Amino acid sequence: DAGVTQSPTHLIKTRGQHVTLRCSPISGHKSVSWYQQVLGQGPQFIFQYYEKEERGRGNFPDRFSARQFPNYSSELNVNALLLGDSALYLCASSLVPAEQTEAFFGQGTRLTVV
Amino acid sequence: AQSVTQLDSHVSVSEGTPVLLRCNYSSSYSPSLFWYVQHPNKGLQLLLKYTSAATLVKGINGFEAEFKKSETSFHLTKPSAHMSDAAEYFCVVSDPGTYKYIFGTGTRLKVLA
Secondary structure, eight states, X not given: OOOOEEEOSEEEEOTTOOEEEEEEOXXXXXXXXXXXXXXXXXXXEEEEEETTEEEEEOSOOTTEXXXXXXXXXXXXXXOSOOGGGOEEEEEEEESSOOTTOOOEEOOOEEEEEO | OOEXXXXXSEEEEETTSOEEEOEEEEOSSOOEEEEEEEOTTOOEEEEEEEOSSOSEXXXXXXXXXXXXXXXXXXXXXXXXXXXXXXXXXXXXXXXXXXXXXXXXXXXXXXXXX
């Protein structure tokens, strides 16, 4: 069975550009969450989507947006990139957003902003 | 507010000796707690989870953790370290309102031959 897949695995962008990261959850999972992991730190919550609706948002600026599609895949968009946006972006999928439900993470997208 | 504190940023053990990675949590509710492992340049893999059932939780690769409410702790242990255990370990609490995960700062485990 395929796990959580993210694309691309790596990319380099210039300050001010826009980036789109993609995530396909495990088959049957309806909830997708996004996390940002800066080098040397634990992941920080950005968004959670369930049934195509935003169910949670972390403390990130409006330059960050996301959406979930009818097939439950998701995109994370970041506008006006800053050097500080350089990080590993992780997507996690779960059956439903529930406290006791474990999340399964993808390998991440390594974004470098220069 | 939920939070977790990982008490050691780095732990070094010799191969074949026990591993102890410490985590304290703060929660207004009965928490759901998890341990994840991250190998270099990899995503996060779930080791084990606590969800108010048995207080001693067994996970993959010989790891286990004990939930101690009186000490607000959820320490991760393994009887005998293997070289392949070298990685970053994250203690995680699930926020009951938003179901987001709140991560600790991580503990880097080094296993010496």
